[in-house]
Amino acid sequence: MKKALTLIALGLLSTMAHAKVTIQTDNRVEILAVNQVINSVPKQAKGDLKIENGVNQMLVRVTAMVDGNGGKQKFNSLPMVVKFEGNDETLKFETPFPIRDERAVKRFKAEPQIKVTSGGKSISVESDIIFDQTFALIKDYDEMLHGYNLAGGIAAINIASQPQKVSSNVIANSSIENQGKIAPSFDNIQHGFLEMTPAQRQEFISWAVKHIND
Numbered sequence: 400m401k402k403a404l405t406l407i408a409l410g411l412l413s414t415m416a417h418a419k420v421t422i423q424t425d426n427r428v429e430i431l432a433v434n435q436v437i438n439s440v441p442k443q444a445k446g447d448l449k450i451e452n453g454v455n456q457m458l459v460r461v462t463a464m465v466d467g468n469g470g471k472q473k474f475n476s477l478p479m480v481v482k483f484e485g486n487d488e489t490l491k492f493e494t495p496f497p498i499r500d501e502r503a504v505k506r507f508k509a510e511p512q513i514k515v516t517s518g519g520k521s522i523s524v525e526s527d528i529i530f531d532q533t534f535a536l537i538k539d540y541d542e543m544l545h546g547y548n549l550a551g552g553i554a555a556i557n558i559a560s561q562p563q564k565v566s567s568n569v570i571a572n573s574s575i576e577n578q579g580k581i582a583p584s585f586d587n588i589q590h591g592f593l594e595m596t597p598a599q600r601q602e603f604i605s606w607a608v609k610h611i612n613d
Contacts, residue, residue, distance in 0.1 A: 429459060
């Protein structure tokens with residue numbers, strides 16, 4: 400009997416230790432960042448993701464190849480903050496309708512939102528758009544999400560009351576960071592520039608010229 404109780408207890412502890420929320424996305428939703436105050440997970444793109452139970456927050460965007468006058472063009476939405484709650488379940492993030500042409504792009508821009516379901520049933524979420532693209536130019540989406548929370552948007556999480564998780568990399572680089580901000584590598588900026596649409600590249604160039612002497 401004692402052995403059986405021990406096995407049951409170990410089984411319960413194992414179940415609790417592995418209790419997670421599984422995030423799934425369709426091929427149009429890209430995960431840019433996950434709130435690192437709550438979760439300690441690697442950077443993810445499209446695909447499944449395991450996060451902690453409870454209230455969570457992710458930064459996502461919608462991407463699609465759409466039919467245009469000159470052929471296929473890539474559409475990237477503005478980053479969207481999504482705040483939601485989940486416990487021991489699988490949540491699917493998807494666009495509310497297919498985005499295949501300019502008409503669908505205009506429809507999405509008019510009312511940008513992400514559909515989140517659990518077992519086929521919609522769940523309530525809070526979402527917001529980030530219009531300030533400063534951090535997007537250098538692909539620092541973690542900092543973008545952090546800045547959004549500091550500003551207190553409608554989908555923000557109160558990070559002041561949350562214990563900060565400090566990685567070994569942060570500790571190792573603390574002496575360097577104390578001397579000032581570390582500039583992003585040229586390779587990262589170059590890679591980000593090549594992924595931009597022509598309109599985004601023009602916007603980036605205008606921004607860079609404006610701040611060239613900062």
